[in-house]
Amino acid sequence: MAVSEPSQVAGAQAAPxxxxxxxxxxxxxxxxxxxxxxxxxLLLMSGLRxxxxxxxxxxxxxGYRGVPSVVSIGSAIDPDSGKxxxxxxxxxxxxxTTGVLGVSYDxxxxxxxxxxxxxxxxGEAARxxxxxxxLAYLAVVFLLLPVMVLSGLTMSPAVTAAVPGLFDLFGGxxxxxxxxxxxxxxxxxxxxxxxxxxxxxxxVNGMRSxxxxxxxxxxxxxx
Amino acid sequence: xxxxxxxxxxxxxxxxxxxxxxxxxxDGVFESPSMRGALDFGQWVSLRVQRLLxxxxxxxxxxxxxxxxPEFPLNGTSMPGGFAYFQMVVSQFASxxxxxxxxxxxxxxxxxxxxxxxxxxxxxxxxxxxxGWTAIGQWTGVQLSHLLEMSELMxxxxxxxxxxxxxxxxxxxxxxxxxESLDLFDAFHAQTILAYGMNGQPLPVAHGAPLRLRVERQIxxxxxxxxxxxxxxxxxxxxxxxxxxxxxxRGYQWYAGL
Numbered sequence: 001m002a003v004s005e006p007s008q009v010a011g012a013q014a015a016p017x018x019x020x021x022x023x024x025x026x027x028x029x030x031x032x033x034x035x036x037x038x039x040x041x042l043l044l045m046s047g048l049r050x051x052x053x054x055x056x057x058x059x060x061x062x063g064y065r066g067v068p069s070v071v072s073i074g075s076a077i078d079p080d081s082g083k084x085x086x087x088x089x090x091x092x093x094x095x096x097t098t099g100v101l102g103v104s105y106d107x108x109x110x111x112x113x114x115x116x117x118x119x120x121x122x123g124e125a126a127r128x129x130x131x132x133x134x135l136a137y138l139a140v141v142f143l144l145l146p147v148m149v150l151s152g153l154t155m156s157p158a159v160t161a162a163v164p165g166l167f168d169l170f171g172g173x174x175x176x177x178x179x180x181x182x183x184x185x186x187x188x189x190x191x192x193x194x195x196x197x198x199x200x201x202x203x204v205n206g207m208r209s210x211x212x213x214x215x216x217x218x219x220x221x222x223x
Numbered sequence: 224x225x226x227x228x229x230x231x232x233x234x235x236x237x238x239x240x241x242x243x244x245x246x247x248x249x250d251g252v253f254e255s256p257s258m259r260g261a262l263d264f265g266q267w268v269s270l271r272v273q274r275l276l277x278x279x280x281x282x283x284x285x286x287x288x289x290x291x292x293p294e295f296p297l298n299g300t301s302m303p304g305g306f307a308y309f310q311m312v313v314s315q316f317a318s319x320x321x322x323x324x325x326x327x328x329x330x331x332x333x334x335x336x337x338x339x340x341x342x343x344x345x346x347x348x349x350x351x352x353x354x355g356w357t358a359i360g361q362w363t364g365v366q367l368s369h370l371l372e373m374s375e376l377m378x379x380x381x382x383x384x385x386x387x388x389x390x391x392x393x394x395x396x397x398x399x400x401x402x403e404s405l406d407l408f409d410a411f412h413a414q415t416i417l418a419y420g421m422n423g424q425p426l427p428v429a430h431g432a433p434l435r436l437r438v439e440r441q442i443x444x445x446x447x448x449x450x451x452x453x454x455x456x457x458x459x460x461x462x463x464x465x466x467x468x469x470x471x472x473r474g475y476q477w478y479a480g481l
Contacts, residue, residue, distance in 0.1 A: 064292070064357070066296075157441060173351070
């Protein structure tokens with residue numbers, strides 16, 4: 001299992017296990033990772049630039065200024081507490097969505113912060129990605145990115161002439177645009193969490209492993 | 224300091240945080256020469272790939288009357304300036320002529336009535352603005368292919384240029400007149416028509432009266448309004464500022480690849 005030489009352990013100080021370097025990321029993973037960084041950055045820039053020309057989202061095939069937009073995200077004052085709450089309007093229904101993601105107040109943030117900090121693995125657990133991380137990567141690669149590509153193609157009059165089934169898949173050109181925008185936000189959220197985790201786990205070690213492939217396993221602290 | 228980080232805040236963090244940071248640098252990045260080179264390469268790739276996808280010349284989806292959007296937003300010019308156009312509107316385009324010339328064996332000069340007497344095609348299609356909005360309208364007109372066959376293109380023709388009556392940018396040398404161009408692949412497509420009717424009515428002034436181009440597999444700005452002259456050319460270099468259209472001369476891609 002361990003790639004390092006066990007010779008050092010034979011020394012006098014047997015108590016603290018030694019710092020160990022493992023080869024964690026194959027060259028394919030590293031190269032595609034940085035291609036992804038470049039692509040996501042450029043596509044997000046061009047996408048947001050275009051979105052700003054008409055920042056409203058609709059459902060169906062047509063949508064323009066004057067047509068009620070299906071998704072709008074705003075805020076209102078809660079009459080009971082007098083505090084501002086987040087309100088998401090979907091197809092005429094208003095939902096108070098403050099706290100839906102569990103990070104509406106500083107105390108929640110503190111919990112989250114502790115939680116994430118506690119989860120940073122040491123020792124044996126640092127050798128692999130945990131189940132949550134794997135699920136997140138699986139969702140991005142096999143769900144979010146394909147939806148992104150297909151909904152993007154559905155916005156093209158040329159591609160939909162060749163593959164009209166895309167309209168039926170997403171429920172129309174404007175529906176595809178709405179989905180494209182929401183999934184783009186999910187990808188940004190994923191990247192934010194990803195970068196926060198890299199910083200928590202050690203940014204130097206993380207960057208080294210994604211550039212050279214080598215990752216340092218720090219010894220397990222405590223029992 | 225704000226005590227709230229709402230869902231809205233998070234979503235904003237998604238777009239705005241990245242956005243404000245990135246957007247400020249966007250214009251610079253996308254206008255740098257190396258980026259323009261990359262974008263030109265991207266344009267070439269999209270053109271080739273999409274032409275492969277469209278090699279069977281499929282039609283863009285056509286919709287039912289019930290799908291027509293209640294309104295149809297305006298873009299570009301909605302009332303061309305100048306006394307000449309005003310006179311045309313007043314006279315219901317009686318003196319207006321469509322010219323077909325350039326590299327053709329039989330140059331044409333057609334009145335609106337003569338164009339309406341040609342075989343007509345009616346289609347209900349989706350208009351796709353590059354800004355992101357879409358609208359559905361019904362268009363009636365003559366297929367461009369019909370006019371091109373009437374005028375007998377010479378073998379070296381590669382592009383069809385549409386010259387328009389509206390001046391979208393006022394300049395002393397009149398270089399701000401709207402124009403657009405298509406290659407023969409799109410020019411001869413069945414849904415590429417010169418429309419004089421919209422939603423069962425004569426084409427309104429705001430939508431390009433008396434005649435506008437509909438290219439249903441392309442983005443909005445290719446659909447030139449107020450068309451007055453169709454020119455067959457071998458190269459786009461000598462038309463306008465040489466990029467093939469009003470917006471193309473100002474940085475847009477000739478083939479948007481969308």
